[in-house]
Amino acid sequence: xxxxxxxxxxxxxxxxxxxxxxxxxxxxxxxxxxxxxxxxxxxxxxxxxxxxxxxxxxxxxxxxxxxxxxxxxxxxxxxxxxxxxxxxxxxxxxxxxxxxxxxxxxxxxxxxxxxxxxxxxxxxxxxxxxxxxxxxxxxxxxxxxxxxxxxxxxxxxxxxxxxxxxxxxxxxxxxxxxxxxxxxxxxxxxxxxxxxxxxxxxxxxxxxxxxxxxxxxxxxxxxxxxxxxxxxxxxxxxxxxxxxxxxxxxxxxxxxxxxxxxxxxxxxxxxxxxxxxxxxxxx
Amino acid sequence: xxxxxxxxxxxxxxxxxxxxxxxxxxxxxxxxxxxxxxxxxxxxxxxxxxxxxxxxxxxxxxxxxxxxxxxxxxxxxxxxxxxxxxxxxxxxxxxxxxxxxxxxxxxxxxxxxxxxxxxxxxxxxxxxxxxxxxxxxxxxxxxxxxxxxxxxxxxxxxxxxxxxxxxxxxxxxxxxxxxxxxxxxxxxxxxxxxxxxxxxxxxxxxxxxxxxxxxxxxxxxxxxxxxxxxxxxxxxxxxxxxxxxxxxxxxxxxxxxxxxxxxxxxxxxxxxxxxxxxxxxxx
Numbered sequence: 001x002x003x004x005x006x007x008x009x010x011x012x013x014x015x016x017x018x019x020x021x022x023x024x025x026x027x028x029x030x031x032x033x034x035x036x037x038x039x040x041x042x043x044x045x046x047x048x049x050x051x052x053x054x055x056x057x058x059x060x061x062x063x064x065x066x067x068x069x070x071x072x073x074x075x076x077x078x079x080x081x082x083x084x085x086x087x088x089x090x091x092x093x094x095x096x097x098x099x100x101x102x103x104x105x106x107x108x109x110x111x112x113x114x115x116x117x118x119x120x121x122x123x124x125x126x127x128x129x130x131x132x133x134x135x136x137x138x139x140x141x142x143x144x145x146x147x148x149x150x151x152x153x154x155x156x157x158x159x160x161x162x163x164x165x166x167x168x169x170x171x172x173x174x175x176x177x178x179x180x181x182x183x184x185x186x187x188x189x190x191x192x193x194x195x196x197x198x199x200x201x202x203x204x205x206x207x208x209x210x211x212x213x214x215x216x217x218x219x220x221x222x223x224x225x226x227x228x229x230x231x232x233x234x235x236x237x238x239x240x241x242x243x244x245x246x247x248x249x250x251x252x253x254x255x256x257x258x259x260x261x262x263x264x265x266x267x268x269x270x271x272x273x274x275x276x277x278x279x280x281x282x283x
Numbered sequence: 284x285x286x287x288x289x290x291x292x293x294x295x296x297x298x299x300x301x302x303x304x305x306x307x308x309x310x311x312x313x314x315x316x317x318x319x320x321x322x323x324x325x326x327x328x329x330x331x332x333x334x335x336x337x338x339x340x341x342x343x344x345x346x347x348x349x350x351x352x353x354x355x356x357x358x359x360x361x362x363x364x365x366x367x368x369x370x371x372x373x374x375x376x377x378x379x380x381x382x383x384x385x386x387x388x389x390x391x392x393x394x395x396x397x398x399x400x401x402x403x404x405x406x407x408x409x410x411x412x413x414x415x416x417x418x419x420x421x422x423x424x425x426x427x428x429x430x431x432x433x434x435x436x437x438x439x440x441x442x443x444x445x446x447x448x449x450x451x452x453x454x455x456x457x458x459x460x461x462x463x464x465x466x467x468x469x470x471x472x473x474x475x476x477x478x479x480x481x482x483x484x485x486x487x488x489x490x491x492x493x494x495x496x497x498x499x500x501x502x503x504x505x506x507x508x509x510x511x512x513x514x515x516x517x518x519x520x521x522x523x524x525x526x527x528x529x530x531x532x533x534x535x536x537x538x539x540x541x542x543x544x545x546x547x548x549x550x551x552x553x554x555x556x557x558x559x560x561x562x563x564x565x566x
């Protein structure tokens with residue numbers, strides 16, 4: 001799994017490098033490249049590629065879409081770090097985009113990555129004939145990405161709303177509902193878009209979505225637990241609201257769901273291992 | 284022309300009202316609606332509809348796309364008004380989005396409008412059969428919108444760069460190049476997208492683009508002249524850099540180009556009148 005993930009990561013880096021190449025000298029492009037290239041685990045992009053492969057598609061067909069997902073992820077991190085949002089000075093051990101380039105550039109770089117994600121997805125129909133995405137499927141991918149982005153934004157809104165609410169007033173369902181939007185929307189969109197690239201059945205799209213949601217929830221709660229252990233969190237996360245023991249159980253439960261779905265797939269070994277490894281936060 | 288423009292405006296308002304309807308109660312959706320509905324001349328949306336009609340298409344086919352263009356316009360205005368950009372407290376006589384809802388909400392509302400524009404464009408393939416856009420054309424529309432947004436952002440970057448440059452160091456070509464991106468990209472994208480909705484020839488797409496660029500330049504310089512007259516401008520605009528007389532000439536010249544292109548179209552009367560009226564800034 002780790003070897004395959006590494007190969008996917010290299011393919012995605014190369015794709016992003018090409019997609020974000022600009023012959024002109026724009027500071028905004030520099031900021032886009034700074035925040036998108038050469039970092040990140042590329043889990044979302046890898047999910048696009050693997051779900052395409054698992055359902056019998058050509059990985060090359062899905063590359064533009066994997067790049068698009070990673071651009072959306074980069075956009076969301078840049079805007080989340082802005083002073084009016086989380087006001088984070090660092091991201092992956094280096095200055096965050098607005099610290100490096102200023103707020104105006106970070107705003108524009110996020111906007112430009114969001115816009116360009118859709119152009120990357122659209123470009124998938126122009127690949128050499130045997131690898132090109134059907135226009136109908138490209139539209140489905142674009143619609144899925146757009147919806148996921150809107151869900152992510154609504155999740156961000158709910159997270160902000162929770163800040164003003166007493167912890168005991170937030171139910172488990174409400175917290176999971178927020179995670180579903182903030183974290184799972186883009187992860188499950190990655191899985192679904194990969195499956196669309198393979199031109200597969202609605203039943204398989206449904207499996208992809210289920211895997212993505214379960215993986216996203218397991219991932220988010222495992223992440224919360226890391227923050228909880230290191231006492232870094234000031235936010236209303238699962239372990240903060242419902243205790244460490246229940247959080248560990250929940251994260252395992254969602255991992256089991258993802259593993260079970262992966263078990264239904266003909267070559268689901270990568271996806272099975274990924275779910276188990278992510279739950280341990282070893283990648 | 285005014286009557287037709289009014290009808291288009293009503294169709295677009297209705298389309299946006301539906302597209303931005305959300306049964307859940309989200310502050311970000313309220314902010315999106317606040318900044319998008321019930322204001323604006325809807326010139327860009329009207330250009331989508333009219334270019335579709337002129338090239339023999341069904342106006343209903345183009346409605347989703349007209350809505351998408353107006354969402355992109357609303358996104359750009361919300362983000363342009365933010366404190367880290369132009370820091371404007373008012374827009375169309377009411378408080379700007381961040382003044383009304385706070386910076387975080389304005390950031391998210393702009394992001395969400397940008398993302399949703401692509402979903403609106405994608406939705407055009409799901410119209411009743413005779414009105415639905417071909418998937419291939421929907422992808423072209425999405426690609427055109429994405430490119431135009433990136434051009435608009437690069438234009439914003441150039442405008443910011445000009446602030447630090449001595450006026451005499453900016454050539455006419457450089458200023459027009461900036462206007463081409465900042466103002467004309469979205470206007471010409473509106474014209475081209477309308478033509479794509481009519482499933483017309485490359486020759487006609489070329490005419491649509493040419494009209495849009497000329498109209499955009501005429502419109503921008505006429506706007507600069509209004510600011511110049513009222514001594515509102517601190518920016519490096521055409522009349523500030525090259526004098527009022529030359530600005531009036533240039534605006535007329537670009538209007539003539541647009542009028543000439545409209546004259547080549549079988550039913551180009553609306554587009555001809557629009558160019559003339561916009562140059563007088565009467566709508």
